[in-house]
Amino acid sequence: MSVDSGDGAGASRFSGSGITKRFGALAVLESVDFSMGMDEAVGIVGPNGAGKTTLLATLSGAYQPSAGAVTFGGHDVTRLPAAARCRLGLVRTHQVPKPFSGMTTFENVYVAAAHGDVRSRDEAYERAIDALNLCGMLAVANRQAETLGLLDRKRLELARALATGPKVILLDEIGGGLTDSEAQELVQTIQELRRRGIGIVWIEHIVHVLLQVVERLICMDAGRIIADGEPQAVMSDPEVVRAYLGGSTQ
C-alpha cells in the first residue's frame, strides 16, 4: 500500500537505511528504514520519546548516525554536516524555535536566502521577501527577532527554511502550541509549499492538522517505525492504537 512515487534509491528519492542513533548506552533509533519521493508529503506521529526528533536531526545532519546511511537526491549525505545538506536542498525547522535574536526578521530570512542557490543579492532579497510574504510575516519584517511571540517565531523557522530554496523541508512540531485558527493558517502555508513541489516531512501531535497536508503517515514507537502508509490505515493499525492512541498521552 505504498504511496511512493519513485524509483528505489535513485536521484528522486530521500532515504535513510538502517539508521541507528545511540547516546551512550541508550539507543534512541534502532535500524530505521525511511524512504520518500522528493515531492512527497509524509507525516510522522508517535508518543513522546519515540525518536521522531532524533530521526529528523539525523536526517538533516545535526547528528551523525551511529550506524546506517542517508541519501538525498542521489547523493550519499551520511557524513555531510547540516550546512552542506542544506545547500543540496534539505533543510529542517526546530521544535524549539532558534531565531537569530539580535537581527531583524527580514535579516533572519535574508541570511538564509543568501546561502541558497541564488545568483545575486537581488535574487536573495526577492526570495526572502517572498518567504516572508508566504508565511505572513511582512508586518514584522523590521522587528528584532527577540521581540517576536511564539507564533511568529514558529513562522520565522518556516520562512527561513523556505528561503534557503529547499527541495525537502523537515518540520518539527511547527504547529505545537498554536490555536486552531493559527494552525489553519499554517496548513495553508504548507499546502502552498506542496504546490511548489517541495517535499515535506512533518512531525506533529495534532493529527487532524497533519492529515490536511500529508498523504502518507509514519508512526514511530521506541526508536522504530511501527506503521507506514496511507494515513487512515495507519491510524487504525492495532499496533498504532496500542502504542500511540491507546496510550496514556492521548
Add this chain to the structure above:
Amino acid sequence: MSLVVSPSMVQRWTRLSRRAAAAVVIVLLGLAVLPGVLGAGAIDRLAALFVYVIMAAMWNALAGYGGLVSVGQQMFFGLGAYFTVRLAETGLDPFVAMGMASLLVAVVSYPLSLVMLRLKGGEFAIGMWVVSALTHLMVNLDGLIQGETGRSLISLNAYAPGARRDIIYWLALVAMTGLLGGLFALLRNRTGASIQAIRDNEEAAGSLGIDVTRTKRLIFVLAAFGIGVAGALWLASATTFQPKTYFSVQWTAYMIFMVLVGGIGRFEGAILGAVIFFLIETWFGALGVWYLIGLGVVALLFSLFMPLGLWGAIETRFGVSLMPVGYRLEIPPQSRKD
C-alpha cells in the same frame, strides 16, 4: 494577499547615512593635513587615538558581531610589536617591518584559530588569555629580547624625528581608514549577516547552510591582524619594546571598555567608545591609580544602566544609524494587490 516582489524594497543606505559617509570623508581628509597644522604633541596623541579606534573596532567585530568574547587580544598586540622588532633586526626598513609583522600576526592566528574556535563562551575567553600569557613567556625566551629587558626599534633613527612622527601619524590614519573601511564592507555583505547569525545561534546558522567554522575563522584572523597592526603602530611611536607592557591584559581591558561604553555590536559604538576613552585618558590619565579606578567605575555604571552603550541608547531612542550594516524592508502600498 499577493505581492509584487522587488529587491528595491530592501533599504540599506538612508539619506542620513549618506550624509554621514560624506562627513566621514571630509573628516578623514581634514585629519590627513593636520601634521602641517598641529604641534608634535597633538600629532602623537591623535595617532594614539587612531590606534584606539582600530583596537575598539576589532574587538567589537570579534565580540559584538561574532559573539567571540576574548580576554586575550593583547597577544596579537604584543606579537605585532614583537615581530616588528624582530624583522627590523634583519635590516628591514622599520615601516616595512611593521607591515610584514602585521601580516605575520594574521598568519600565526590562523592555526591558532583551528584550536581556539573549538572552545565556546567562557572557555574561549579565558583560553585566549592563557594562550596570550604563554606567548608572552615564549617571547621572553628570545635571546634578542632577553626576558623583560626588551629591545628598541633602533632603525627608526634613520628618520628625522619630525618626519618620523608624521609618517607614523599618516600610517595610523591610513591603517584605521583601511581596517574600518574593510570591516564595514565585510559586515555589509553576506558574510556580515552570517557572522551575526552564528553569534545568535550557531546550530540554526549551520542548519541554514552557513559555513560556521570558516566564517568564525575569518573574523578571528581579521581581528588578530587589525590588533597586530595596532601593536606595530604603538611600538613605532613608543620605539621601545618590553614584553610585559605589550602583552598586558590592560590592552584588552581598554578594548572592552571602549566597546561597552560606546555600544557593543554597533559599528559607530566602537568609534564613539574609542573617542570617549581617549578624552578620559587625556584629561584624567595623569591621576594614575585614581584614573584606572574611574575607568572601572564608568564601565560598571554603563553595564548596569546603559547595557547597549552610548550609541546603542542613541540608536534605540532616535532610530538613527549613521553607518548601517543592516537591512530594512519597505513595502510601498501600491505593490500590494488583494
